[in-house]
Amino acid sequence: MKNRVSLKDIANKVGVSIALVSYVLNGKEKEKRVGEEVVKRIKEAAKELNYQPNQIARSLRGGSTKTIGLIVTDIANPFFGQLARIIEDEAVKNGYTVIFGSCDEDIFKSERLIETFLYRQVDGFIIAPAEGTNNQIAALIEKKLPVVLIDRYFPEIKASSVCLNNFQATFEATNHLIKQGYKHIKMVAYKTSLNHMQERIRGYVEALILHNLNSEIYIIEILRKSLKKETEDLIEKEIKKMENIDALIFATNSLTLSGLYSINRLGIKVPEELGIVGFDGNEAFDFFYAPLSFVEQPLPAIGRKAVNVLLDLINGQSDIVHYNLEHFLNIRNSS
Amino acid sequence: MKNRVSLKDIANKVGVSIALVSYVLNGKEKEKRVGEEVVKRIKEAAKELNYQPNQIARSLRGGSTKTIGLIVTDIANPFFGQLARIIEDEAVKNGYTVIFGSCDEDIFKSERLIETFLYRQVDGFIIAPAEGTNNQIAALIEKKLPVVLIDRYFPEIKASSVCLNNFQATFEATNHLIKQGYKHIKMVAYKTSLNHMQERIRGYVEALILHNLNSEIYIIEILRKSLKKETEDLIEKEIKKMENIDALIFATNSLTLSGLYSINRLGIKVPEELGIVGFDGNEAFDFFYAPLSFVEQPLPAIGRKAVNVLLDLINGQSDIVHYNLEHFLNIRNSS
């Protein structure tokens, strides 16, 4: 049998009303002037029966579920896995539980997840929004639901966000390559209007412009829905096509990874023939024969900030804030 | 304002009772003989007000939260991240949501997570149990709560489990190394009584015994709480210490990774001087200069099976089942 013990069971056992038990177990015995003797007996009974409050009933009554809904692209992607872990820890520290979902950059999956989380009355959302989900996010904001966007955000939507200063990241990475003497630097990026990607592209572009290398600007664009194999093939083809390319900067860790497979297949020498700067970090970067230079995101800071901003929103704070955290350019052998 | 729309709002708008609205929106209009005209008006009103059922209220009434509690070691560990993703997909497919927690192989964190999930009335648990949590699991079983253990299990506890056939995995991996001509094969494993680790060790040991290599049996034991740095240092020290070691088999992906860092630092030649077989798979294995041979776990099968077994339990099935899925030995250049 499900021996779920309720306040009623304790009340019956002690011979008092349910309300009294509730008061005592919520530490309101002073405020509500409950008799000393009764307090003792209630506490004893609760321990004896191993009472555990029913969070569901509490939520229904109180309106708060102490739950955060986390929506990422894919929890299996180490970038989001690590972020999820940090968010989890920070949430738990504050008495919250996390429910999560992966949307695969898919508008419909995203919608379904948001809907599910709404059914479940999450107190707030932390979302890495997929392309085209602008109105989904706007709808949440409209309903006055606490939302914090991470990794990317929509400039036109009044939602708080915690992201990387993406422009600065690729701007510096590109400058670094230029300083190393590379002249023909190309970028591999996803084809998406999402703000973080556009900013990363802009960082690359502006750095080249700054050094009068406008004619060198070239972006290998990968479609989101591409399979790994297709991505590798495309990068390989593009590299082969270009005669004078001498450096590549990647816009995400998955793209970096695909690029490394391509480069390995082509047998190009890094950093002599091709300079490389990766993104996000990945253990694989360490084992590439020329350990990779890469743009490192401050994941712990991003995760913690996201949770704290969300909790502020949940607690009534209504100002919208945008955090653009700074990257760290980890320079090693590949550039 | 929180414009949460309830059945009551619809009922008021249409001018009928709450019950009728509930019947219609749950598709019981036939069974409950609701008038055609009213059905139409209720459905319209529901759409117009954008009604979304309150899952919390449903749960309280119905007793089921349609939620699965997932407890792993660390969601940031790609092994568990990938598994979580598969579990998520399978859960969603069945109308369930996943709440997760990382216990870091810590008894107390594990206990706190289980408690939290109990408060939240999860319908069932999928747990990769930490060492020493035997009684926590036993207590859940005692309370007749649906539980499925993954990755490891406790032989003495009557809980269903979905694991790898760990013995077979390392047994074959070791045989493979022997067949390749390696004579002095050592293992790197975590020091834990947990069943999966003991089985992996046993596989290694039995294979050596089978080939009369009893004297070669040696296990480099790593403490769970060791930092990455300490682990690498220890492995490095142990390898240096042994004069004739010529192959290493690792018991997890994190250990493999640490080992690769050590081996890189030592400058040992793989596979000539040292044969290697890793565990679980990791992109980094592909970029090690001698792409790693490794024991691959059938993650999709494990995740799906775990969810399905759990759903069976939730739906009243009471038989305890143990699945030991088979590995795939992915042989490449390191052995």
Added chain:
DNA sequence: TTACTTTGCTTAATCGTTTAATTATTGAAT
């Protein structure tokens, strides 16, 4: 006409908790 069925809807209990409002008792003060 009377009795019974069918149709279409409402009432009210329930899940477990919180909490405002109320009641009853005792003690102290006037």
Added chain:
DNA sequence: ATTCAATAATTAAACGATTAAGCAAAGTAA
């Protein structure tokens, strides 16, 4: 003796949904 305050408890509504049970009104059969 009467009033007021303090103490210690209970009652009942509310959160939002589900669902068994009940009740009219209309239709059908004898």
